[in-house]
Amino acid sequence: MEIIIGRHGTQRTPITDPTVSRQHCKLTINDDGSYTLENLSASGTKVDGQNIIRTTVTLNSHIQLGPTFSATLIELIGMPSSNSNAGSEPNSMTGNQPGQRQSAPPKQDVKIFNISHLKHVWDEFNQTNIGKANEQRKVNLTRTGLGIFTMCAMPTIFFFGPVGYALTAIGVLGNLYSFVGLKNAETPEDRQRRQDAFDDAWVCPNPTCGKTIPAKNYRLLVRNHQCCPYCKCKYIEK
DSSP, X not given: OEEEESTTOOOSSOOOOTTSOTTOEEEEEOTTSOEEEEEOOTTOEEEXXXXXXXXXXXXXXXXXXXXXXXXXXXXXXXXXXTTTTGGGSOOTTTOOOTTSOOOOOOOOOOOEEEOHHHXXXXXXXHHHHHHHHHHHHHHHHHHHHHHXXXXXXXXXXXXXXXXXXXXXXXXXXXXXXXXXXXXXXXXXXXXXXHXXXXXXXXXXXXXXXXXXXXXXSHHHHHHHOSBOTTTXXXXXXX
């Protein structure tokens, strides 16, 4: 393992002293746990007061970079991880020795779940949405048409008498019909309850997952999601 020490180095403690080179020296952590420091800068590196080119150091060694900056090695890099020389030790998880081929992790079985029931969930929700939209469209068309009819029928009272009254009455009855239709229309609360019921049913069939499926409808689910993006179980249709 190598650590570059300098203003642009990889040591733990940042260095801002302008007399220190960007890459002033290189510290090598050897396999046996010892440390080797190598100078990389023209302004020089001192270890415990001595100019060095390459030397062995300890965590308590006093390192001087250039003419003004100094610190102990442990202040620069901190306490290295105890796993720094773990490559020379047996793998405690597998029991394999260095150089030996580690055994592959056991292959996990992919769970498979049928999603055909979700088609019925989507069809019911979607057909209800279409039915509600059609009902609302009919009411809106009726209100618009009868409003125009009433406006045109009222002037006929002056020319046709009873006929005009009859046409106006028909218009009034039509408006009453559209009012009743609006009163019986789905409220925002009803719509939210239907949406909540759909969301509760539109979930991954894996009982240990149960997260909401990201696909917006059954067609997208079949086309884009062959498996659950969360638990990775496989989806099939029967």
